[in-house]
Amino acid sequence: MEKNQKPLIGQRIEARLAELGKSQKWLAENIGVTQTAISQIISRGASKKFPDIAAALGINYDWLISGHGPMINLQYKQPARNSGLEDVPRQSKREKILDLLDEFCKLSPLEQEKLMILQDLEKKEPPSVDGIHNGERTNKGHK
Numbered sequence: 008m009e010k011n012q013k014p015l016i017g018q019r020i021e022a023r024l025a026e027l028g029k030s031q032k033w034l035a036e037n038i039g040v041t042q043t044a045i046s047q048i049i050s051r052g053a054s055k056k057f058p059d060i061a062a063a064l065g066i067n068y069d070w071l072i073s074g075h076g077p078m079i080n081l082q083y084k085q086p087a088r089n090s091g092l093e094d095v096p097r098q099s100k101r102e103k104i105l106d107l108l109d110e111f112c113k114l115s116p117l118e119q120e121k122l123m124i125l126q127d128l129e130k131k132e133p134p135s136v137d138g139i140h141n142g143e144r145t146n147k148g149h150k
Contacts, residue, residue, distance in 0.1 A: 014052025019071055021049060023064045023078075037063040 013021070024034060031045040038059040048054040061068040061080070070078045111119060 013050055015074060016052040016057070016071060017049035019066075019074065020045075020060060020064070023066055027064065034060065034063055 020034075024030065031049070032042045035042045035045045038056055040056060044056075048056065048060070054060070057071055058068055061071045064071075065080050066078055067076055067080050069076045111122070114122065
């Protein structure tokens with residue numbers, strides 16, 4: 008291998024990132040390392056993070072390491088866009104939470120209270136109304 012040529016593993020990582028339209032920074036955030044670490048992994052072709060990289064990129068570990076076998080992990084589901092915090096990288100989750108908190112603080116006190124009551128109601132069982140509880144009639148007070 009020439010001095011400036013990247014290892015094949017690094018080339019495979021870069022190719023998959025390009026195919027997904029993702030950056031080294033995105034990959035770093037998804038596996039819990041720095042972008043500099045990803046750059047070094049790509050240029051050196053050595054890391055203990057290869058299983059995490061393969062999982063994040065939706066590729067088979069064996070293909071990443073050897074280039075043999077199917078490239079795509081058929082169980083991989085590419086994160087849906089704008090689907091909530093479960094698909095947001097760790098560092099971005101904090102930013103998203105802070106943005107939501109900022110929006111909450113912009114609400115009037117009455118709107119904040121209503122929102123908190125609604126959230127509490129979602130967590131609890133619906134109250135009984137007119138002798139009906141969870142769709143079943145109760146006999147309390149009736150003979």
